Amino acid sequence: MTTVTIASAPPVAGARPLADTLAMLRRNLLRAVRYPGLTSFTIAIPVILLLLFVFVFGGAFGAGVAPGVTPGADGRAAYLDYITPAILLFAVVGAAQSVAISASMDATSGIMARFKTMAISPGSVLGGPVLGTVVQALIAVVVVLGLAMALGYRPDAGLAGWLALAGLVALVAFAFSWLCVAMGLSAKSVETASNTPMILTALPFLGSGFVPVETMPAGVRWFAEYQPLTPIIETTRALLTGAALDVSTTLLTLGWCAVITGLGYAWARSLYRRERR
């Protein structure tokens, strides 16, 4: 057999994961700017929730979460203090859900197939949108926190606390985004992709975010105590109030983020490699 002359295609320039991921991140952010509907929706929902819970339920609920507080204006203020951390995490999880839709849109249009036939780092195709979602989650948290402060919420965090909070938000957004990317890829249609992650919306409610878990019936309480968002919300609460971090709660928070990231990444990766007819 003679030598293969046309085989002299350029040698495969080793994978450039960082450059590829940045290119994909840029694409994702451009898409978010061009199609602001999805992004503003993920910010609007927690804003509406915050207003609803403070101004409609807050007067009564506040007395339930803070003993000794009288219903009415004092109750609203107490309830605002109590739920702000949960609303922030609701915003983070909501932002993560939007990446399921964009992943599914890419998979059902031809563009993900195009990426798969190119010599680019596989992790970048999904990692770019994930990082873009982290950016969007941070923006959503700033908006919601700004509104809470306008309503009278007064966090008491130092510089270290704020930095730690930003890091925590990024970590949680990263973890849930990988999970949602996988959910988006596993969906057969964009409609399903937008529905499946909705179950995550329930998590902030089934935890310590809106009412103390001690007030729940046994089964729900058991779930609320052990589900991932409870330690995450409690860590957020501690960071915002400048309270000392509880070691086991902090470790649980970091552990859950690592586990969710790992599972989401592995699931997304195997779905990306799956043959798609």
Next chain:
Amino acid sequence: MTSDLAIDVRGLRKSFGDQTVLDGVDLAVRAGSITALLGPNGAGKTTIVGLLSTLLKIDAGTARVAGHDVVAQPEAVRAAIGVTGQTSAVDDLLTGLENLRLMASLHHLGRRPGRERADALLAQFGLTDAARKPVSTWSGGMRRKLDLAMTLVGNPAVVFLDEPTTGLDPRSRRTLWDEVRALAAAGTTILLTTQYLEEADRLADRVAVLDGGRIAAGGPPAELKSAHDAGSLDDVFLRLTEPSAELPAETAPKEMA
């Protein structure tokens, strides 16, 4: 003999579940030539493109593209090919320019050369005027051209075009044909699938008719016509593929999406 083969496929088999789509396909495409893959709906044309472009996994047989084994060296194959599939592979929310620059970044062309490449391709396909508008506002023909332009950003040695002109008006179709001819003249190898026999007749150096999971006939269009004593490729096609073309749609194997 094998030295100038850009695509060398032997005994290629592929099933989806219990449905055999390809049952021993042999295909040889010379470097710098245009080969058209014909066949009835569901014959497996898109499956062949999927297998050769590393999107699908080969069940049996060997396939070399641009000198690289598709199974053993998929990364090398990906670095050498460009694929324009049936489903639009452009980002609707970005502008044409942004789509091309994204491709340039992913090919690591560098900032300036990447921008020059994007501008050159826009000019080549007559898309410069619309370049800064979101692709969602473009016509089908323009999107198809952009799709092909994006495929060409990395100067691929082998280009796969899956029904590149489906849904295009005659003028856009001709523009695309001209681009494909120019590509081949510049040394690029092209494997295209098509439903339009006229397209195969006018464009391709060689035609391969896929039927029943195998290549039923292959050769230059003129040779095929005289061998089958047919006036047009239409007649060749009907003669070779009649039995399965008569199958009702439900029982014909489903074409890969």
